[in-house]
Amino acid sequence: MINSVAQRPSRPQGRPRYKGKAPYVFLSPYVVLTAVFFAVPFFNAIMLAFYETNGPRSRAFVGLANFVFLFRDSTFRRALLNTTVFALVSVFLQLPLSMALALLLNAGAARVKGFFRLVFFSPNLVGQVLVGILFSVLFTPRYGLVNRGFQLVLHWGLETRWLSDPRFIMPAIVLASLWLWVGFNMIYFLAALQTVDKTLQEAARIDGANPWQIFWHVTLPSMRHVVVFVVIMSVIGSYQLFELPLTLLSESYGFGANDAGLTLITYLNYRAFRAGDLGLGSAVGWVVAVIIFFISLIQIRLGRVAEED
Amino acid sequence: MRFANNFPYGRAPFWLLVIAVVSVIVRVATAHRPEARPDLVMVTHTEAQFDAYRKAIPRFEREHGVKVQLQFANWASLQARLQNAILADTEVPDLSEVLEGALGFFTRGPIEDFGLLDLTDRLHADGLDQRLVQSRLSVWSARGRVYALPHDVHPVMLAYRRDLVEALGIDVSKLDTWDKFVEVGRQVSRDLNGDGIVDRYMLDMRYDGNWTLQILMFQQGGQLFDQQGDVAFATEETAQLIRWYIEQVRGPHRIGYECGWGQPVVKAMTDGLVLFQWAPDWRSWVLANEAPDLAGKMALMPMPAWTPGGRRTSTWGGTGLMIMKQTRHPELAWQLAKYLYFDTADLGERFRATNILPALRDAWKLPEFDAPFPYYSNQRIGRMYADLAPETPPVYSSPVDEAARTGLDRAFNRSAAYYAQHGEAGLLDAIRANLAEAAEDVRRLAGREKILAKGKP
């Protein structure tokens, strides 16, 4: 059991091969638990997608019928559209905001920076459900904080029915998600900004570049890794958006008027755990998994490309 | 604190560990024990019914020497939780009330999966199936068997401002068909003070169809599903109905206006903005409560028929009582259900409290049903509803009931949007196409249900 020096193979670096049971023992809880609660459900998920079930009870084999159903169901297509729109919005609206905040905050003194960092991050502490519950009240027409706030500043929006007008449901979800996640992503960007080489920026400034050019051509490229990581994380998270629209639109189980707030996972939740078809739920899960898989592939590609630079 | 500081993982994990251990001990010590359960637990979701049963239950407890607990729960939270609990074999109440249209939710898949007690034979043995309004059994049946007891019938009449209608010289006894009603309605619905806005409408009608459309469809004999559970709303009659409805609520000579719920309805009736209002039995009581100032000025009349001599009522809503198969005391539960729903002693008083007509025909002989109702100009509304009750149309249930109603709404809204753009030209064809598309969507879902119903365990 003791690592015997005499048996060490000659390698320039690296650990000697450990002969003993310790790593196996240490990893056994993980292996056992994963085998039971991950691997088995994973294979069941493959199988379950070809069945139709009545909750955890009866089931009937339907082959590819679940996927055909999804393909034809207009509600599912709407969910796919909504979720994709949300993912795009979070990349092109939410992340630039996070970046802007990080840039603004980067130049400050440490204590003040710490204070603002805490403030902007605080919404993320409380979780999607509580945020959804809070915002479902803040969006009350005429009396809600959001409506009144917009009215005070912009003289518009007092009567906006954020949660019942199909045109405003997705914007409402976006607003709530901005509050929730801008601070979260800002922290990543802040940390990345610390690692940017200041001399490069100084050199660019001396060369006469304006702040925007410095940012776009010097700062941003140095933060490449983190930006790619955050973008991918953001998109993958967006495709799994669930608790926020569910609590905002709790009366219609997350659907919203004209299905305006429906996302892939609220659709899954409805079909699998309310209407009771676990098989269809698995099929939707697979669609989401495939989408995320392709996005992860893109990340790996982008990551490699970035490293080659 | 030294121990905390020396804990290998650090202070935070240490304190979390302490909290974890303490909370587990407290949780185990205070865990709820299933033996503490009373003999029967029943859940209801309507305040009025909760009050009525609370008064009735003590007598049952004394007569049978048992303990019955009545709980009040919000229907939306109850529905999905109950079904999931049934399917997962976790704790469920013994009896639960259920809303119309929701029975299908609980009768999905093969019959062995149903969490509800089949009541058909018991009803037959007690002769109750002959003494109840036949059409109501359809609401609470699935695959030909009855799974819940009908609480009510809910025949629909129209409530109207008798004083205003008489002042306009309208004789409501002549309004016995919709054609005549619409004709009079067109004369009535107009701009009274020349400001371009219509100030008086004939009838409260939902802008997007919804329940108003469904009431009219059922009156015509239309259905969301047929007895076999097949989608049945994509018919020529329903298409014509939608066209008629769009005309009445969106057309240039419209007679319908959406009043909403609660205060806006009271205001509309008080101001005379709308002359006629939908009044199933339960709503006649709601209106009387919410607009007490109109006492004596209101009256009820049966719905106009679609054809001369045709059906003059429809139905809206309903409550039933299910008994869970998992109950430990099925016979006792059945006794309680019969007692609460069909013990005639209480039914008269309940009618007086809520205006709701029970499904048991024998009860209609009670004196309360012949009492004059001052709010509605001393009409004997109990008798009026009771006379209409045998004509109420059946409504067939299905596990995809929710989807069907949403589908019908969608078809209506698309057709109304078409009308807004293109007017009458091609409207009927558009309606037919929208209905067919909506029906196809629901058929796909219903088809899945059929596969599951045959399925193997």
Place this chain on the structure above:
Amino acid sequence: MNILQMLLLALFVVYVGFRLLGRRRVASRFARWTLLTLGAVVVLAPFAWLLSAVFKDRSVLNEYIFLPPVGLWSEKTLNLNNFRELFKARPSLTGPVYFWEYVLNSTVYATCTTVFQIFFCSLGGYALAKYEFRGKKALTLFMLGSMMIPGVLLLAPLYKMVVDLGLVDSLAGLIIPGMVGTYGIFLFRQACLAVPNEMIDAARLDGCGEFGIYLRLVMPLVRPMAAAFCLVCFLGNWNAFFVPNVFLHSQDKLTLPVVLNLYLGEFRQDQGVFLAGTTLAMIPPAVLFFALQKEFISGLTSGAVKG
């Protein structure tokens, strides 16, 4: 033009003034701090609203945005009615349930899962970091692959499995499947890599058992990461909704997010009640975060920045 708009206009005028006067650096610093402060106000406003709303009576909930001017305060403005209503017993199939039971359920779930995860993930992370063994590469690849699979895919079959095992509708059924996770293992692996091998070798030569090395040498060295992970794991489980909502059925077993979501529907007319519950539910995460801020931020970003 109300006060708010005038204030914004004044700030803008001051900024423009600085620039026109040629004091560009002052102008940009002014702009930066103004924007940040405005942003902070916007972000904190919902919290402020929440705090003022939970003490208001339902009849005056919507009269003023926050609180009325001091002269108009009445007993309706600041009272504990919402909390009283929240703490009332609710009926369930096995007796009345009180609000503190939901807090207790959430506490048990979040703390137990976190404690187990700290133990198992640190063990696994240390093994991956400091040992070479047959199958290590395959295991690592498997772990990386498993992280790409969204949890939602496994929820339906996992639910069925938990029902079949008889663990449904119990806190144990929530905790056991969640006792270990690959995210935690990789986090601890990262931290353990930084421990110098020489120290470990020395300890071995001293006759320290492998588990002893892990527990008494390595773990104290990675305490910052353990603290960060503590927070992340606790937060994730305290706020978890989807899985508890599916797995728990009986009223007395529910956790806070599930119950508050239910109350959202039940107390539609009396919003103060579930808002009060929401406020209470926010306290433990806030407290823990305050205590573990520094470790949390550094732990969160170490994975991303180092790539």
